[in-house]
Each structure stands twice: as structure tokens, then as C-alpha cells.
Amino acid sequence: MSTDAHADRISDVSKKFGITPEDYMLPARHMINLLNPDGTLRPEDQQGTEPGHEYPLPSPARLLEAYSALVTGRRVNDQNSALVRQGRMAVYPSSHGQEACQVAASLCLGEGDWLFPTYRDTVAVLAKGVAPMEVMTSFRGEWHCGYDPKAYNCAPMSTPLTTQLLHAVGVAHAAKLRGEDTVVVAMCGDGATSEGDFHEALNFAAVFNLPVIFFVQNNKYAISVPLSQQSAAPSLAHKAVGYGMAGERVDGNDLMALMAIMTRAVRMAREGNGPLLIEAHTYRMQAHTNADDDKRYREDSEVQEWIAKDPVTRMKAYLDDAGLLSDETVAKITADAEAVAKTLRDGMNQEANTDPRELFEHVYSTKSPQLSEQQAMLVDELDREEA
Incomplete structure (x- = not known):
């Protein structure tokens, strides 16, 4: 794509929203946030929206579907941590506290779209429809990645930082060349934005106008290294401008905001508006893995501060107040989550036949x-x- 053609594309997209190209590419001045930590809906003038940045609320049915996946994700995180302590799993990188990001990343994709997860994105892979035992197989070192990526349009959970972003861009490029209607969500953490592969992936995607959403879960630490020692940028979303794509910041513990912003991002990418970078501000409540001692590099008071922003309790409070959670609905959601946990317990308690x-x-x-x-x-x- 020539420089003029690229500028014309940005100009065309910005005109759709009635804003300048500069305002389109820069993140909104305030982080997108629809729900307060107590689950109450924020006034429209405090939601981080600006002209051209409109995020309609997801439907009640969509929110209930997402909340069910959120509860299951939390139960899976807790169950897997217990299985590690029991010696049934070699290692587990818990996403306790980040589940809302992962649920939104998967549920906003269409049937033919692809997800490229990291090693911490178990909940996203589950939400993509992969069977629980297939998701967890690799964590006890049993068999390859545990599932057939082509069967689920879900790449293997990548342990090396950022390598999956290049693969995601390759899939998006191939789909575009074939004329396929495919959107790709490429997930990574804040630490991954310091890798060279991050630069190469974003640059290639922007130059070739590919339908990729780079979804950064900024949980504040790359193992023990805080974000302040990784980047001096105003936000990670601001990095998008340097590559010629739009960037946005969202409250990563606000499931409603995540569903809204990801739905919009997928639609824009599918319409040919090119790649986008979304930075979700969240927090890893537990250690990096069971082999990590997080008390060596962060204070307990910091963790307690984020517990008050828990995505599960926040979403439950909103649904309760909206009258969407009947006793029967709560019982079914709880039972479904426990059934997944039981599947993992039963499966992991069987000796692997390798x-x-x-x-x-x-x-x-x-x-x-x-x-x-x-x-x-x-x-x-x-x-x-x-x-």
C-alpha cells in the first residue's frame, strides 16, 4: 500500500465517525469504562467516550452469556491452581482477575474468525469452545498443544513471548489474499510489547491493512518487571499511532465495556478498516505461575486494591441490580462452572497414557x-x- 493510499484509508475511516484522522488514531482521552467497581452504570459523560467513539451497551442475553463464561473461567482458574498443588499439573499460569478480558476476546469473534492466545489465556480458549481437558493437556506435559487448532480456529497457547502475533498476522494476510471474511484477535501481555516481534507484527499488519485486533492485557507486570520499567509511553495504546493504526484503552475488569469495545473492533476490522490495538487495564491477582513468589516484587496493599475491582463481583452486582439474575439462572451458571471443574478433576486424576x-x-x-x-x-x- 502506498503512503497516499494508506493516508486515504485513515481519512476515509475517520470521516465515518466525523472526526479528524489524528483523533481517530489517538486513544480517547479517558479510558473506556461503562461500569463502576460496585457494578453501577457510569453516566454517559463519564464513560470515556468522545465523538466518533461510541460503544452501545451489549444486550442482556449477551451479558448473561459472557457472565456465565466469566464464572466458569474463575472456577477453572481456582480448580487448576488446586490441581497444581496436588501434583496433577506441572505448572499453571493463573489468569485470576483477568477473566473478563479473555471472555470478551473470544465471545466477540465470529464462527470463522481466529484467536491467537498466550499461555495465560486458558479462559479465552475455553470460551472459544475447546474442551476443558484438551485445553489443559499441555500444562501437564502430555501431548502437543492438546487440541486441533483448525477444528476451533484457535492457535496453540504460546509460551514464547509475542511469537504468536506474527502467526496471527500471517493468518490474516492469507485470509485477505483468499478473499475470506476473517478477523483475527492476537492476544499478548504488557511485557510482550517490549519484544521485537511486537513491532514487526504491528508494522506488517498496518502496512498491508490486515483485519487483526492486537489485544494487550496490561496486568502491570512482566513476571516481576513493572510496566514503568518497560515503557515510557503515555499508554501502550498510544504505540498504535506510530504504526498507522488506531489505539484504544479500556477497563479490563469491566466486562460490559470489553464486550462493547471488542464488538466494535471486530466489526471495524471486518469492514476493511485495518488493524487496531486495544489495551485492557487489568491485574494478575495471583503469582505469575506456581513457581513465582509475587511478594518479592509487589505489596499486598496493591493486590487488595485490585480485589475491590474484581470483574466477577462487578458484573454480578450489575446483573443483580438489573434484575437479570434469577435464582434459577444463578444455579445453572454455578452448576455449569462446577461441571467443567469436575471434568478437569476427573481427567487430571487419571494417569496419562503417553x-x-x-x-x-x-x-x-x-x-x-x-x-x-x-x-x-x-x-x-x-x-x-x-x-
Whole structure:
């Protein structure tokens, strides 16, 4: 895309909203926030909206669907942490406190859209429809990523920081070349924005006007490194301007705001308006993983401050006040969440039946000669041991 064509595209998009190209690309002056921490709806003039930034409230049915996924996500986080302590799982990066971000990222996608998650996005992968045991298989080191990415349009949960953003951009580029109606959500954390792959992914996506939403869950820490030691930018959303795309900030513990802003972002990307960067301000309530001691780098008072902003209690308070949570609805949501937890308990309490021969499957679509040779050597060794 030429420089003039790129400028024309930004100009056309900004005209849709009746604002200047500069105002379109810059984040709204105030973070998008629809619900107060106590679950009350904020007045319209305090929601962080400005001309051209309009976020209609999701329907009650959508909110109930999202809340159900939110409750399940919290139950899964707690269950998996218990399974780690019981020795049934090697490691687990809990997203306790970040579940609203992950629910919104998945539920706002269409059937043919793709999700590219990180290692902490278990709840997003569950919300995408992947079976619970398939999601958790890799965390006990059993079998590849645990599920078929093509079956769910959900890439493997990426442990290396930011590599999945490049893959996400590649899928979006391929879809555009094929004329497919596909939107891609590429998830990452604040620490990932310091990686070179982040720059390459955003730059390529903007230059080729690709339908990618870069969704940054800013939980304030890259393991033990605070955001202040990673970036001097006014916000991570402001980084978008340098690549020629729009950026936005949203309260990552406000499920309603997240659903609204992600729905709008998916629609804009699908309409050919190019990539967007969304920074969700949230917090990792628990340690980085079970191997981390978060008390060494943050104060308990900080954690307590964020507990008061919990996305689950906030959304429940709103739905209660709106009369949308009957006793029957609460009972069903709770039972559904507990059923998922039971599935994980039952599955993880069974010994894994692994076959080393499968190590060489699904590495490449067509095995290389070297890989086939290594597989043959292992099979021969195993056969001799079993003889």
C-alpha cells in the first residue's frame, strides 16, 4: 500500500465517525469504562467516550452469556491452581482477575474468525469452545498443544513471548489474499510489547491493512518487571499511532465495556478498516505461575486494591441490580462452572497414557527427511526395549 493510499484509508475511516484522522488514531482521552467497581452504570459523560467513539451497551442475553463464561473461567482458574498443588499439573499460569478480558476476546469473534492466545489465556480458549481437558493437556506435559487448532480456529497457547502475533498476522494476510471474511484477535501481555516481534507484527499488519485486533492485557507486570520499567509511553495504546493504526484503552475488569469495545473492533476490522490495538487495564491477582513468589516484587496493599475491582463481583452486582439474575439462572451458571471443574478433576486424576512415538506427529504438515530419520531411530530403540 502506498503512503497516499494508506493516508486515504485513515481519512476515509475517520470521516465515518466525523472526526479528524489524528483523533481517530489517538486513544480517547479517558479510558473506556461503562461500569463502576460496585457494578453501577457510569453516566454517559463519564464513560470515556468522545465523538466518533461510541460503544452501545451489549444486550442482556449477551451479558448473561459472557457472565456465565466469566464464572466458569474463575472456577477453572481456582480448580487448576488446586490441581497444581496436588501434583496433577506441572505448572499453571493463573489468569485470576483477568477473566473478563479473555471472555470478551473470544465471545466477540465470529464462527470463522481466529484467536491467537498466550499461555495465560486458558479462559479465552475455553470460551472459544475447546474442551476443558484438551485445553489443559499441555500444562501437564502430555501431548502437543492438546487440541486441533483448525477444528476451533484457535492457535496453540504460546509460551514464547509475542511469537504468536506474527502467526496471527500471517493468518490474516492469507485470509485477505483468499478473499475470506476473517478477523483475527492476537492476544499478548504488557511485557510482550517490549519484544521485537511486537513491532514487526504491528508494522506488517498496518502496512498491508490486515483485519487483526492486537489485544494487550496490561496486568502491570512482566513476571516481576513493572510496566514503568518497560515503557515510557503515555499508554501502550498510544504505540498504535506510530504504526498507522488506531489505539484504544479500556477497563479490563469491566466486562460490559470489553464486550462493547471488542464488538466494535471486530466489526471495524471486518469492514476493511485495518488493524487496531486495544489495551485492557487489568491485574494478575495471583503469582505469575506456581513457581513465582509475587511478594518479592509487589505489596499486598496493591493486590487488595485490585480485589475491590474484581470483574466477577462487578458484573454480578450489575446483573443483580438489573434484575437479570434469577435464582434459577444463578444455579445453572454455578452448576455449569462446577461441571467443567469436575471434568478437569476427573481427567487430571487419571494417569496419562503417553506414547513417545507421537512426538514426531504434527510438527510439520509434511515430515522432513531428518524428522523421519529421528522417528525411525526412536521407534527402533523402543521396539528393542519391548522385545
